[in-house]
Amino acid sequence: MRLTVNGEVLEASAATLAELLNELEYEGDWLATAVNGELVRAPDRDGCRLTDEDRIEILSPMQGG
Amino acid sequence: MLSLYGTEIASRLLLGTAQYPSPAILTAAAKASGTEIVTVSLRRESAGGASGGRFWSLIRELGVRILPNTAGCHTVKEAVTTARMAREVFATDWIKLEVIGNHDTLQPDVFALVEAARILTDEGFAVFPYTTEDLVVAERLLEAGCKVLMPWCAPIGSATGPENIRALRSLRAHFPDTPLIVDAGLGRPSQAAEVMELGFDAVLLNTAVARAGDPARMAAAFAKAVEAGHNAFHAGLVEPRDTAVPSTPVIGQAVFS
Numbered sequence: 001m002r003l004t005v006n007g008e009v010l011e012a013s014a015a016t017l018a019e020l021l022n023e024l025e026y027e028g029d030w031l032a033t034a035v036n037g038e039l040v041r042a043p044d045r046d047g048c049r050l051t052d053e054d055r056i057e058i059l060s061p062m063q064g065g
Numbered sequence: 066m067l068s069l070y071g072t073e074i075a076s077r078l079l080l081g082t083a084q085y086p087s088p089a090i091l092t093a094a095a096k097a098s099g100t101e102i103v104t105v106s107l108r109r110e111s112a113g114g115a116s117g118g119r120f121w122s123l124i125r126e127l128g129v130r131i132l133p134n135t136a137g138c139h140t141v142k143e144a145v146t147t148a149r150m151a152r153e154v155f156a157t158d159w160i161k162l163e164v165i166g167n168h169d170t171l172q173p174d175v176f177a178l179v180e181a182a183r184i185l186t187d188e189g190f191a192v193f194p195y196t197t198e199d200l201v202v203a204e205r206l207l208e209a210g211c212k213v214l215m216p217w218c219a220p221i222g223s224a225t226g227p228e229n230i231r232a233l234r235s236l237r238a239h240f241p242d243t244p245l246i247v248d249a250g251l252g253r254p255s256q257a258a259e260v261m262e263l264g265f266d267a268v269l270l271n272t273a274v275a276r277a278g279d280p281a282r283m284a285a286a287f288a289k290a291v292e293a294g295h296n297a298f299h300a301g302l303v304e305p306r307d308t309a310v311p312s313t314p315v316i317g318q319a320v321f322s
């Protein structure tokens with residue numbers, strides 16, 4: 001399946017957003033995720049099925065003004 | 066005390082967390098400023114990365130309130146989604162709402178700002194809108210449900226100080242009961258004191274502290290200036306006049322001629 005993750009196009013076998021985070025070795029309880037511009041809360045990642053061409057954002061805390 | 070969405074705050078200095086030479090200097094500056102509120106952001110995390118986690122630990126150790134921002138967003142949708150993501154990560158309803166409209170000046174797109182503010186307040190967010198000094202936009206933001214306003218006094222990071230004193234004064238006069246925080250454009254402690262003397266309730270600083278030669282010392286200097294300006298406003302400033310007035314009593318003065 002072809003996905004765009006944080007702007008990078010990649011091939012992934014994960015069926016869900018939770019599986020994708022594992023596949024890409026993301027860890028930590030400080031991540032925020034969105035699929036196609038919509039927030040997917042942490043408890044909902046298991047049930048969030050991915051489809052070809054999905055755009056995924058994986059964000060974490062950063063310095064800000 | 067300053068009340069922001071029902072939270073009592075003693076320090077009238079809000080501090081950004083970007084651009085410091087090191088995490089240790091950020092911590093030192095935050096402590097020296099006495100701030101109770103710091104701003105943070107969300108950015109893309111690399112696969113397997115832990116930078117966000119490290120930063121988040123550092124911020125939590127400060128023991129202050131978190132004000133996440135939507136910096137870098139240019140549309141209502143970007144800002145709203147970022148705000149929702151920030152609420153989940155930072156576990157706060159507070160959001161510094163930024164919708165940038167111009168790349169050069171980082172001027173807010175006030176039309177999108179009002180629209181995003183309405184959506185987010187409807188969702189229970191406590192919105193701190195980064196806006197211009199425009200009076201009518203301020204009215205629209207209050208109508209949209211904002212209970213705090215954060216007008217710029219000059220472009221972000223410019224360190225030029227207040228460019229439109231008349232408009233800032235007008236905002237204060239029109240909204241005597243709304244917390245007004247000058248966000249962006251301050252470069253010197255004297256400029257922070259100046260806007261506080263106008264009756265603004267607080268200032269939000271980042272570049273002026275973070276890029277100083279000694280950020281912790283500059284943070285302390287700003288803290289004193291903010292307090293001085295606040296006290297001066299409430300003490301009642303003497304209005305300037307065109308002619309001299311002797312301060313020493315003239316009654317009883319000796320005559321030698």
